[in-house]
């Protein structure tokens with residue numbers, strides 16, 4: 001079921017016309033469907049039924065407080081990668097015990113904040129981090145529950161910028177060096193090793209890489225146990241893909257069946273860290289056409305959303321479906337690029353599309369923008385950070401308002417040696 005659909009010729013998010021939101025909030029804005037978020041969560045909740053497993057939402061995909069809270073109230077923990085994300089998770093009501101702290105470069109100050117808050121698990125990614133964490137834990141007089149993230153060296157078959165499980169990626173400890181790292185961890189008195197973690201990439205559309213990665217880690221777990229380590233938890237990471245164009249990502253049920261089979265008899269509590277799959281298809285970006293500029297080879301449709309609002313097309317050559325908010329009956333199309341107003345040739349949301357002719361003032365909807373959309377937005381060109389809206393049934397609310405330019409610049413300071421501006 002799609003939570004974004006035409007009703008009476010107007011694109012709706014659940015029971016609310018996007019044009020209604022646009023009139024009230026202005027454009028561009030992100031819009032999330034609460035029902036879609038709940039439905040995505042339910043697939044995971046159903047998928048882990050009967051398994052000794054938990055789901056920690058990878059909030060880097062979308063860290064809007066309302067989104068985190070929605071998942072938290074349904075029972076999610078959070079997978080965080082910074083002290084800032086921890087602050088958000090706690091502010092959204094996620095209990096510290098249900099927080100997992102991942103990341104390749106955690107600072108001592110961040111580790112300290114995490115231990116002070118009492119996060120449930122820290123996934124360590126290097127020997128240097130083991131030493132730093134032990135020092136911080138010693139200073140605080142606590143013991144940190146850790147896993148070590150290993151890099152199983154499998155090809156997730158995704159875009160080069162989002163694959164993480166190859167030897168040449170910076171993430172995790174090379175699986176061939178893992179035993180040494182676990183040995184070091186067990187010698188450090190204020191660390192308690194509870195398990196092993198992996199995360200092999202993002203936007204995976206095949207289960208084969210999970211199968212081989214789990215098999216490799218499973219073999220490692222056997223060795224680690226033989227070495228005398230307690231391995232009670234296996235954090236599988238996230239990475240499941242969604243539909244942008246015509247991908248056919250595996251169902252959560254199929255994914256869980258593979259995981260259950262590959263981990264059968266291992267006796268580990270499993271953790272999942274999905275991000276994109278929980279939020280990606282539940283969000284859209286709505287933008288208004290500023291003007292249409294016909295060119296010789298193609299037409300440029302210049303809209304008021306830009307690469308600073310949604311960087312995925314520019315950064316990953318990502319393809320996002322674009323639909324007019326007012327349903328079109330005509331079959332005529334124009335060959336066009338949908339571009340933003342920013343002074344960069346890389347500022348596009350779509351290239352070489354054949355879309356129904358658009359005119360100034362028309363609204364468009366950019367689909368599958370709920371993950372890695374708003375969170376990766378910037379204020380480049382002094383464009384205010386794009387606001388976020390949540391729809392739930394026939395209600396909607398702005399969950400992150402658009403800052404005014406004055407609010408944006410009010411945080412800046414002139415150096416004291418500059419004379420005050422004469423008005």
Ligand code: LLP
Pocket residue numbers: 058060061079102103162199201202203237238239240273274275276277312316371372
């Ligand atoms: N766990 C860890 C340790 C991660 O690094 C990530 C994502 C996840 C979980 C969640 O992965 P997901 O289920 O969302 O695939 N900005 C890129 C994606 C970057 C993913 C980074 N790590 C994009 O827009 O495609």
